[in-house]
Amino acid sequence: MNKDFNEANNLLSVRGLEVHFAVRSGFFSSLVSRKISLVRAVDGLDFELKKGEILCLAGESGSGKTTAGKAVLRLLEPTGGEVLFKGEEMNAFSKSRLRHFRQEAQIIFQDPFESLNPRQTVFSTVAEPLEVNRLTRDRREKEERVAKALSDAGLSNPRELFMRYPHELSGGQRQRLAIAGALVLHPDFIVADEPVSMLDLSIRAGILKLMVELRDNKGISYLFITHDLSLAWLISDRIAIMYLGKIVELGSADDVIKSPLHPYTKALVSVIPVPKRVSLAGKTLLKGETPDPVNIPLGCRFHPRCPEAQPRCSEEEPAYREITPKHFGACHFI
Amino acid sequence: MRLLEVENLTTYYKLKEGYVRACENISLHLERGEAIGLVGESASGKTTAALSLIKLLPENAHVMAGSIKIEGRDISGATEEELRHIRWKDIAIIFQGAMNALNPVRRVGAQIVEAVRIHDKLSEKEACKRTAELFDQVEIDPDRVREYPHEFSGGMRQRVMIAMAIACNPKIIIGDEPTTALDVMVQAQVLQLLETLRREREMGMLLITHDLSVVGETCDRVAVMYAGQIVENGPTEKVFSDPAHPYTRALIAAFPNIEGERFLAASIPGNPPNLLAPPGGCRFHERCSEAYGLCSNEVPALTNISPGHSAFCHLLQRRVKV
Numbered sequence: 001m002n003k004d005f006n007e008a009n010n011l012l013s014v015r016g017l018e019v020h021f022a023v024r025s026g027f028f029s030s031l032v033s034r035k036i037s038l039v040r041a042v043d044g045l046d047f048e049l050k051k052g053e054i055l056c057l058a059g060e061s062g063s064g065k066t067t068a069g070k071a072v073l074r075l076l077e078p079t080g081g082e083v084l085f086k087g088e089e090m091n092a093f094s095k096s097r098l099r100h101f102r103q104e105a106q107i108i109f110q111d112p113f114e115s116l117n118p119r120q121t122v123f124s125t126v127a128e129p130l131e132v133n134r135l136t137r138d139r140r141e142k143e144e145r146v147a148k149a150l151s152d153a154g155l156s157n158p159r160e161l162f163m164r165y166p167h168e169l170s171g172g173q174r175q176r177l178a179i180a181g182a183l184v185l186h187p188d189f190i191v192a193d194e195p196v197s198m199l200d201l202s203i204r205a206g207i208l209k210l211m212v213e214l215r216d217n218k219g220i221s222y223l224f225i226t227h228d229l230s231l232a233w234l235i236s237d238r239i240a241i242m243y244l245g246k247i248v249e250l251g252s253a254d255d256v257i258k259s260p261l262h263p264y265t266k267a268l269v270s271v272i273p274v275p276k277r278v279s280l281a282g283k284t285l286l287k288g289e290t291p292d293p294v295n296i297p298l299g300c301r302f303h304p305r306c307p308e309a310q311p312r313c314s315e316e317e318p319a320y321r322e323i324t325p326k327h328f329g330a331c332h333f334i
Numbered sequence: 335m336r337l338l339e340v341e342n343l344t345t346y347y348k349l350k351e352g353y354v355r356a357c358e359n360i361s362l363h364l365e366r367g368e369a370i371g372l373v374g375e376s377a378s379g380k381t382t383a384a385l386s387l388i389k390l391l392p393e394n395a396h397v398m399a400g401s402i403k404i405e406g407r408d409i410s411g412a413t414e415e416e417l418r419h420i421r422w423k424d425i426a427i428i429f430q431g432a433m434n435a436l437n438p439v440r441r442v443g444a445q446i447v448e449a450v451r452i453h454d455k456l457s458e459k460e461a462c463k464r465t466a467e468l469f470d471q472v473e474i475d476p477d478r479v480r481e482y483p484h485e486f487s488g489g490m491r492q493r494v495m496i497a498m499a500i501a502c503n504p505k506i507i508i509g510d511e512p513t514t515a516l517d518v519m520v521q522a523q524v525l526q527l528l529e530t531l532r533r534e535r536e537m538g539m540l541l542i543t544h545d546l547s548v549v550g551e552t553c554d555r556v557a558v559m560y561a562g563q564i565v566e567n568g569p570t571e572k573v574f575s576d577p578a579h580p581y582t583r584a585l586i587a588a589f590p591n592i593e594g595e596r597f598l599a600a601s602i603p604g605n606p607p608n609l610l611a612p613p614g615g616c617r618f619h620e621r622c623s624e625a626y627g628l629c630s631n632e633v634p635a636l637t638n639i640s641p642g643h644s645a646f647c648h649l650l651q652r653r654v655k656v
Binding site: 203227231234265268 | 344375376404429476488489511517518519520521522523525526529540544545546547548550551552562571574576584585586589591592593596597600601602
C-alpha cells in the first residue's frame with residue numbers, strides 16, 4: 001500500500017483481512033439447497049499500525065469494526081488475508097509464539113460492568129493473567145506487580161483496593177481495573193473496543209488521558225474501536241472509516257474529520273454532535289440503516305444509500321487508493 | 335395556562351439504610367409545542383423525576399412533596415384509576431432501550447392496537463387502521479404491522495415505540511433517553527422524526543438524556559441536574575453559550591467539540607455523591623474547582639441571571655452583590 005513505509009516501524013500490518021461467518025440454515029433449507037450464505041463481517045481490510053500509534057477504526061454498528069479487532073488478536077480465526085505482527089506472519093505462529101503473543105497484545109472491552117467477574121476481587125482479577133501465563137509464583141512479587149499495574153492505571157492506594165469487589169467500585173474505577181488487567185503483562189499492543197462509551201462524560205476524559213499517557217510513556221500502540229467520530233478525532237493519530245466490512249476512508253484524524261473525501265464520511269461528519277443549539281430540520285440525513293452483511297450490495301457497497309451515487313457505482317467496485325498524500329479513499333468520484 | 339407545571343417535586347427511595355434522596359425540589363414548566371431537555375449524568379435523578387410525573391415508580395419510591403399540574407389541573411393526588419386516563423392520553427412516555435420495551439412474542443401492530451383500544455373506544459378494525467396511519471407517520475411501511483419485533487432493526491423498533499407513544503394523541507410526551515444505544519445516523523433520524531411530530535401535533539416534550547448534543551439538536555430549553563437537584567435552567571442557546579453553574583461549565587467542556595481545539599479536557603474530579611447522605615451545602619462543592627467556604631455550609635439559593643435563565647450557585651450571588 002504505502003510504499004515509502006518502513007516495514008520495521010509497523011507493529012501490525014493487515015493485508016486483505018477477511019472474516020466470514022457461515023449462517024446456520026434450517027434443516028429443510030439445508031436439504032433443498034446447497035448454497036451456504038455467508039456473513040461477510042470483515043471483507044478485505046488493509047491497514048498498518050505503527051509503533052506507538054493510535055489508530056481508530058470507526059463505523060456504525062454492523063460495520064465489522066469489533067470483528068476486525070478480534071481477528072487481529074486471533075480471538076477469531078480470520079478466513080482470509082494475512083496479519084503481520086512485528087513483521088511475523090501470524091498465521092504461521094507456533095503454539096508457544098501464540099502464547100507469547102497473548103501477553104504482548106491485550107484487549108479492553110466496552111462494558112466494565114460486564115467484563116469483570118463480580119465474584120473476583122480486584123487483586124485476583126489483575127493477578128490472574130500472571131498466573132495463567134505462569135509469570136510468577138512468588139506471592140510478594142505478584143503483589144508488587146499487581147499494585148504497579150493498578151497504580152499505572154491511575155488507581156491510587158492500590159493495596160487498599162486488593163480485597164474489594166467490582167461492585168464496590170465506580171464505573172470509571174472499574175474501567176481502570178480492566179485496563180490494569182491488561183497492563184500487568186506489559187503489552188505493546190492494545191485493542192480498545194469502545195472503552196469509554198458506557199462511561200459518563202465527566203469521567204471519560206480521565207480514562208482517555210490515561211490511555212494517551214500509556215502510549216507516551218510505555219509506547220503502547222492502540223487499535224481504538226469506536227462509533228463516536230468526535231472521540232476518534234480527539235484521541236487518535238489516524239482514523240479509518242469502515243462500512244460493511246471495508247475501509248472506505250483512512251487518513252490523519254484532522255484530514256478525515258476536517259476534509260472528508262468519501263460521501264459516507266461526509267454524512268457521518270455532518271451528524272457529529274456539537275454542544276450548541278443547532279437545527280436538525282435542514283440536515284440531509286442518510287436514509288435507512290447499514291444493510292445486512294449477508295447481502296452486500298454489488299459495486300460500491302455504499303451506493304444504495306449514497307446521495308451522490310451514479311450508475312457506475314452499482315456496477316463497479318471502486319478501488320481503495322491514495323487520493324492526497326497519506327489520505328486514502330474508495331470512491332469513484334473523489 | 336401552562337401545559338405542564340411542576341413545583342418542588344421530591345421523590346425518595348426507601349432503603350434499609352434510609353432514604354435515597356433521588357430527586358429533590360424539581361420545578362419545571364412546559365408550554366404547548368415546547369421541548370425541554372433534562373440533562374444529567376447517570377444517577378442524577380432525571381429518570382426518577384420523569385417517572386414521578388406519571389407515578390410509574392417502583393414500590394419503595396415515595397413522592398414526598400410537590401405539585402404537578404396539567405393545564406392547571408393538579409394531578410399529584412390522582413388515584414390509580416385517574417392516572418390510567420392521564421397516562422397515554424395526557425402524558426405518554428418513550429422508554430429507554432426500545433429493544434426491550436416491546437413484547438418479543440407478539441406482533442408489533444397488535445401491541446399498538448392493544449394500547450389504542452384500552453384508551454379510546456374503537457373497534458378492532460378502526461384501531462388497526464389507526465395503527466397503519468401511525469406507522470406511516472413514523473416512516474415505517476404500514477405493511478409491516480404483522481411482523482415481530484426481532485424483524486425490525488434498532489432504529490425501527492424505536493420508531494415503533496414512538497408510534498405507540500403518540501397513538502392516543504398525548505399532550506405531553508416524555509422521552510427517556512430515546513436515542514441512547516442507537517447509531518449516530520439513526521439517532522439523527524429519530525430525533526428529526528420526534529421534532530417533526532412535535533411541531534405537527536404541538537406536543538410538549540420532556541426529553542431526558544445524558545447527552546448534551548441531543549438537547550442542542552431538539553430542545554428549546556434545558557434543565558441540568560446534578561445529584562438529584564436541578565442546578566441550572568434556561569434557554570438552550572444561553573446555557574450552552576454562557577453556562578452559569580460550574581457543573582454545567584465542566585460538562586460542556588468535557589464534550590468533544592470538533593469545531594474547537596483538539597485537546598482532552600480535564601475530567602471532573604471525584605464521583606457523584608451518595609444520595610443516601612448527600613453533602614451539606616451545595617451538593618457539587620466537593621468536586622467544584624471554584625468552591626469556597628460558604629459552599630459547604632449553606633445551600634445556594636436560586637439566582638436569576640437573565641429572563642428564564644437561572645442557577646443555584648453561591649458564586650452568582652457574589653457576582654450579583656459585587
